[in-house]
Amino acid sequence: MRNTAGKSGAPWWAHLMTYAGGLIMVVAGATAGVAQYASTTAENAVPTEDILGDLQADMDVENIEGPLNILVLGTDKQGGSTRSDTMIIVHVNGDLTEATMVSLPRDLLVEIPDCGPDYNSPCQNKLNHAASISDDWEVTRENVVQTVHDLTGLKFELGATADFNGFVEMVELVGTIEICTWKEFKSHHTERVFEEGCHDYDEEAALDLVRQRYQFYDTIDYDLGLYGDYARQNFQQQAIKSLLKELKADGYLEDPTKIPGLLEGFGDKVTIAKPDDLSIVDLAVNFRDINPDSMTTVRVPASSEEGTDWGSIERIHEGAEAEAAASLWEALQNDTMDAWMAANQQWVKSSDPLAGQADEPTDTASAEGTTD
Numbered sequence: 001m002r003n004t005a006g007k008s009g010a011p012w013w014a015h016l017m018t019y020a021g022g023l024i025m026v027v028a029g030a031t032a033g034v035a036q037y038a039s040t041t042a043e044n045a046v047p048t049e050d051i052l053g054d055l056q057a058d059m060d061v062e063n064i065e066g067p068l069n070i071l072v073l074g075t076d077k078q079g080g081s082t083r084s085d086t087m088i089i090v091h092v093n094g095d096l097t098e099a100t101m102v103s104l105p106r107d108l109l110v111e112i113p114d115c116g117p118d119y120n121s122p123c124q125n126k127l128n129h130a131a132s133i134s135d136d137w138e139v140t141r142e143n144v145v146q147t148v149h150d151l152t153g154l155k156f157e158l159g160a161t162a163d164f165n166g167f168v169e170m171v172e173l174v175g176t177i178e179i180c181t182w183k184e185f186k187s188h189h190t191e192r193v194f195e196e197g198c199h200d201y202d203e204e205a206a207l208d209l210v211r212q213r214y215q216f217y218d219t220i221d222y223d224l225g226l227y228g229d230y231a232r233q234n235f236q237q238q239a240i241k242s243l244l245k246e247l248k249a250d251g252y253l254e255d256p257t258k259i260p261g262l263l264e265g266f267g268d269k270v271t272i273a274k275p276d277d278l279s280i281v282d283l284a285v286n287f288r289d290i291n292p293d294s295m296t297t298v299r300v301p302a303s304s305e306e307g308t309d310w311g312s313i314e315r316i317h318e319g320a321e322a323e324a325a326a327s328l329w330e331a332l333q334n335d336t337m338d339a340w341m342a343a344n345q346q347w348v349k350s351s352d353p354l355a356g357q358a359d360e361p362t363d364t365a366s367a368e369g370t371t372d
Contacts, residue, residue: 051159051273053142055149059157061278064286066094067335070158073144086233087127087148089156091332097289100296100337102328105314106229108302110151114143126310127151152329158283159273168207168239170269174246176200179238182224182353185215198354210235225299226353228312237297237351296341297349301325 052071059068074086089102106128115123116133130147134140141161149155171177180198187194187208194209201209216231226234274283301324302314316325324344331340341348 047271049271055155057155057157061275066092066096068092068157071156073161075161075163094335099290102298108314112147162270171203171206176202177242180354188214210239299347301347
């Protein structure tokens with residue numbers, strides 16, 4: 001294991017995935033200060049799964065160092081089947097101090113190796129089609145991972161799956177979390193109206209909000225780059241950041257008596273793929289210098305296209321987008337994300353939609369955030 005003696009800064013927390021296109025990341029274990037107390041709980045609380053198969057990259061568990069690429073799949077369990085329509089690559093830099101999340105749009109047009117019984121394979125289709133070919137999760141999962149590999153050329157040192165709905169239920173631990181909206185809108189699922197600005201939401205309201213995506217096709221949404229599923233991703237990103245901040249403020253990351261309950265809360269919501277001889281606590285100790293407030297979100301260089309054989313899609317168009325996407329995959333492989341982001345600022349996104357309004361031109365007046 002990498003020598004962490006003398007590292008400074010607040011220790012990091014249990015096991016986190018930031019879900020659905022805005023902010024996803026895997027964190028592991030207990031905190032370094034209570035590792036001995038919580039290590040058994042940590043190992044038993046978070047189940048492992050062979051998520052990556054042959055696409056799991058080698059990793060030196062005796063000397064953990066970056067860069068590391070982590071594939072996180074957001075799962076949705078309906079009836080007897082499990083599917084995924086959220087895929088995010090988390091890149092951790094060489095000295096394990098910075099994390100970048102690359103969101104793969106669910107409507108991105110890609111080559112899919114197995115397109116299911118109703119299609120010839122391989123085929124071109126939306127990325128989320130790769131996750132809908134079978135009710136057998138093992139078949140679907142393998143197809144999704146292979147599709148992402150074919151798109152990016154990457155193998156992954158670590159992987160995770162997470163049920164975001166279950167994850168947001170952890171809001172109950174802290175009472176409320178703050179989420180900001182750039183306009184007022186009515187829920188697609190309930191009668192609830194979400195007001196413009198920043199407000200505190202309880203578990204039920206937060207879960208309702210992070211499921212919204214159908215109301216975001218107005219001029220302001222396109223001006224902010226938060227249309228359709230990108231809006232939902234942003235709400236989910238905010239929810240995870242806010243939950244993490246509240247957990248830290250309430251002492252869940254530093255109080256040994258609270259660590260087991262927090263870890264057990266992840267048990268049926270998160271699974272991870274890691275080398276057998278790598279402990280969650282070891283991973284946590286090595287990741288503890290990553291500041292969640294500094295995590296950066298990147299969108300795949302692509303733009304919308306209407307009226308195609310697949311309906312509305314996101315396509316990596318030839319020219320500037322294709323060049324930026326190709327260099328993005330290389331930057332993830334070669335740990336040159338800082339240089340890539342400096343050269344491709346238009347694809348680097350803030351999780352704060354109200355800050356975005358100040359940066360982007362729009363015909364709608366900027367909203368002023370308020371806190372309930």
